[in-house]
Amino acid sequence: MPSLSLRSSSRSSLGHKKPPVSPRSARLVVLCLGEVLGSAMLMYFGCMSLVSGFSQAPLPGMQGGLMFGFVVSTIIVIFGHISGAHLNPTVSLSAYLLDMIPLIELPVYFVSQIVGCLIGVGLLHVVTPQEILYPLGGSVGFCVTVPHASLTQAQAFLAEFLSTSLLIFTCCGVWDPRNARHGDATPIKFALVIALCSITVGPYTGASMNPARSLAPAVFSQVWTAHWLYWVAPMLASLVSTLTYKYLFSAADSLLAGKSHSTELSEGDVEGSVPMPIN
Template identity: 40%
Template structure:
C-alpha cells in the first residue's frame, strides 16, 4: 500500500529502522575490519526501502475497499471542518463585521484542528491542490488522488451546508446584510485584475504546497513535531497577506462549497486553476531541485547516512 502523502506526514516507519541499521552496521564494521560486504548489502537495502516511499502514478493499490472508504471519509470530514469552522469565524455578530485577524486565525486554527483529526487516517491532504502536489512528488497514486479529491469536494459542500443550517439567515453575513448571498465565497477584489488574482492564488498555494513537500520529505522526519500547529499558522499568515486580493482560497474544495450552495460562480475558475498551477509548480520545483533521485540514493552508504 502506498504511503499517504499530505500535510502531516510523520516519520515513515522505515526511517527509524534505517537509523537502527546504520548503528548496527557501523558497530559491525569497526569490529570486523570494515565489514565491506555487510555495509554494501545494508546500503542497498536502505536505498530500496527509501525508494518504496515513492508510488507509481498509475498503481494498483493493495488497500481494501474499507481502507479506501475510511480515508475518503476522513478527507471529507477534515475538509468539512475547515470550511465550517473557517466560515463560522466570518459570521457577523450583532451587525459587527469580523476583523481581518479573526478571519485569518479562524481558518488557520480550523486547518490545525482538521489535521489533528485526520492525519493518522488519510495523511490530511484536505485540499485538492495538496493532493496534486503529493502526486508529483510520488507519495500518492492517481487512483488514491481521485478518491481524495472527490471526498474533499463533498466535504467542502457539507461544511458550508452545516453552517447554513445552524446560522440564522440575518446573521449569515460579514457585517453587511447585503453580502449574505455570497457569504464566505472567495471573490476577486474589484480593484484586482484577473491576472493579478490568478498569480496571487498561484503564489499563496505554491508557498503552502512547497511547505507540504518539505514536511513530507523523509529527510525532514526529525522536524515534524507540532506539524498541525505549524501548518495552521502558515495558513493564517498567508491569509493575512492574500485575503484582500482574492479571499486567499488556496483550496478549490473550500471555494466549491460556498459557490455551489449559493449558486455563485463569479470567477470560480480562478480558484481552481490558480491553486492547481501553484501546486504543480512548487511541487515540481521541490522534486527537481531537492528530492534525491535514484542515482543519488545508490551512492548512500551507512557511513554517510540516509
Template identity: 40%
Template sequence: MPVVQKLINIALAEFLGTATMLFLVCTGCTLGIQGAVSSLHLSLCAGLSVMAAIQMFGYISGAHINPVVSLAALMVDEISYLETPVYIVSQILGCLTGCGLQKMVTPLQHESQNPERGICVNAPHETLTDWEACGVEIILTTIMVFAVLATWDKRNGNNMDSVALRIGFLVGVLNLAAGPFTGASMNPVRSFGPAVWNNDFRSHWIYWIGPTLGSLIATITYKYSFMRVQLGVTDYK
C-alpha cells in the same frame, strides 16, 4: 489493511476533515453573530481550522483537505492513482457538507464580510483584475505546497513534531498577507462549497486554476530540484 477498507478510511477522513474545515471557516466569516470580523480574526480562523483537521485526521489520510495537495501527493508518490479520485471526490462532498451545515444553523439576516457575494464566498478585491487575483493564488499555493512537500520529505523526518500547528500557522500567515487580495483560498474546494450554496460563481475559475498551477509549480520544482530522482524512484539518501 485490505485495499477497500483503506479507501473507505481515506474517504471518510477526507470527507470529515474537509467538512470540519469549511464549517469552521464559514462560521468564522459570519457577521452579526461574530460582530465585526477583522482580518486577524479571519486569518486565525482559516489557519486554525486547517490545524484542527490535520490534528483530527492527519494520521488516517494525511488530511489533505485540498485537491491540489492531493495532486502534489500523487506526483511525489505519496498516494496512488487509485487513491487520488477517492481523495478529491471526498473533499468535494466534504466542502458541500461543511458549508451546508453552516448555512443550516445561520439565520438569514446575518451577512458576510462582502454582503454582495454571500457568506464565505471568495472574491478578488474590486481593484484587482482576475488575472492579478489568479497570480496571487498561484504564489500563495506555491508557498503552501512547498511547505507540505517538506513535511513528506524523509530527510525532514526529525522535524515533524507539531505538524498540524505548523501548517495551520502557515495558512494563517498566508491569509494575513493576502486575504484582502483574494480571500487567500489556495484550495479549490474552500471556494467551491460557498459558491454552490450562494449560487455565486463570478470569477470562480481563479480558485481552481490558480491553486492548481501553484501546486504544479511547487511540486515540479521540489521534486526535480530538491529530490534526486533515479529511474522514477525518489532517492532521499
C-alpha cells in the same frame, strides 16, 4: 488416509474464508470518510469565524485567517494519521506527484474533499439564520472567495498561484524524509502557513488556495465571480511547485549527498576509520 486429508483440507478451507471487504477497498473507505469529515469541519468552523451578522461591529481583520489556521491544525491532529488530512485537491495532487498516494486514490480524495466542503457549508446554513449569514443581502455571498474589485484577473491569478505555491512547498518540506525527525510540530507548521497566507493574501483574493473551499460557498451563495481562477491557479501552482521541489531540490540534493558521501568514504579509508552516513 485420503478421506482424512480431504476432511482436514475442507475444514481448513472453511476456517479461512476470504474477508468480505478487500484491504484496498477498506483503505479507500477510510480515507474517504477521513477527508469528508475533515473537509466538513474545515468549512463549518472556518466559515463560522466569518459570520458577521451577530454584531454591528466589523470582524477583526485577522480573525478569519487565524481561525482557518487553527482549524486546519486541529484537523491534522484528528485525521492526519487516518487519511493524511489533505482537505485540499492541490495537496492531494502534490502527494500523488511525490508518489505518496497511488493514482486510484486521487479521485477519491478530490470527490471526498468537495463533498465534505459542501456538507460543512450546508451545516452552517442549517444552524445559522439567513439574515445573520447574509446581513447585506444574498447578492454579496458568504465565505465566498472573489478577487478585490481593483485587481485584474491576471493579478488575482498570480496572487492565488504564489500563495498556493507557498502552501505546497510547505507540504513538500514537511513530507521530505530528510525532515522526518522534525514532524512533531506539523500541525503548528500548517496553522502558521495557512494563517500567513490568509492574512496577507486574503484582502487580494480571499486566499483560497483550495478549489473545494471556493466551490462550496459559491454553490450556496450562487456567486461565481472569477471562479475559474480558484481552480486553475491553485492546481497549476501545485503542479509547478511539487515538480520543482521533486526534481530541483530533492533530486539535486541527493546527487550532492552521494558525491559528498563518496568523498568521505575515500577519506575514511585513508585514515582507517568508518565515516558516519549522511542523512
